[in-house]
Amino acid sequence: MHNARPLPQYLVSRYNGWRATTFTDNRAWYARLADEGQRPRAMIISCCDSRVHVSSIFGADSGEFFIHRNIANLVPPYTPDGQQHGTSAAVEYAVQALKVTHLIVMGHTKCGGVAGCHAMCSGHAPELEDESSFVGRWMDILKPGYARISDLPEAEQIPALEREAVMVSLENLMGFPFVREAVESGRMSLHGLIHDIGDGTLFQYDGPAGQFVRV
Known part of the structure; x- marks a missing residue:
């Protein structure tokens, strides 16, 4: 090479x-x-964004976290179709082989992927609508989230879509049979986080309250 x-x-x-x-x-x-070998207690799915430093945020040492990063911290729906699915494979390995007890999706503010999805869905990024766009087809995963925030005032839409990137991923995770079984049996818990990269604030999703609250 x-x-x-x-x-x-x-x-x-x-x-x-x-x-x-x-x-x-x-x-x-x-x-x-x-x-x-490794025995991480948690898997963290975070964004590829260079400003998001998961290990540093939690003061983690080598071997503590099984980390998977992708554009906009998205988990696709469960689709066992024989194709290549990097994120799904990472989730399967973490849950089935490593037996992690916490599965965390961590989004962040000022996410370029989320902004791109918003632009695409609102008709302002035709290049992402092209079938040859890897980013565009990946951001299709977030379209259900866009549908839920599209009626909000424009200034509120992208911050809301950043939260939806976490929520859609959590919802899709529960579509994986082995994730659902681990959660429902109490062996593993799901967590949704939003990290404000400007002021360092961390928010977690409170299921019973139905909202993100400050940690």
Whole structure:
């Protein structure tokens, strides 16, 4: 593969710094992770956005979280059709093989994917409507959420759609038989979060109250 190139020097320098400090100080822990395998208690599905740093937000060490990132932290509907489904495969592995006890969907403010979905659904992003758009077809998952917020005042629609990205994902997760069984048996719990990237606030969805409340 002649197109691949060595890492840029700034990443090499950062790696060397990590290995000389964090890794060296915790060498026994990393050896244990390698020998004994991972046993994360939680899976977190978050956005690819570079401003969302899940491990840092929760002060997590290596081996604590099974993390899956995609555009707008979406979970597609359960569709066992023989095609390739990266997010669904990650969920299956976390629930069935790793036996996580918490499955968390974490959205965030100022999400570009959500804004793109809003633009597409409101007719302002024809490039995303094209069948060749991977982003557009992925954002189709959020169309039911857009239908629920489309009558709100325009200024409220995108923040509401960011919350819907979490809600649609939670609803779709319950369509996976193995997720539903784990939740209904009490072996695993679902959680929905919204992280405000500007002020660091975290909101969690309160099922009985039917709303997001500040943590």
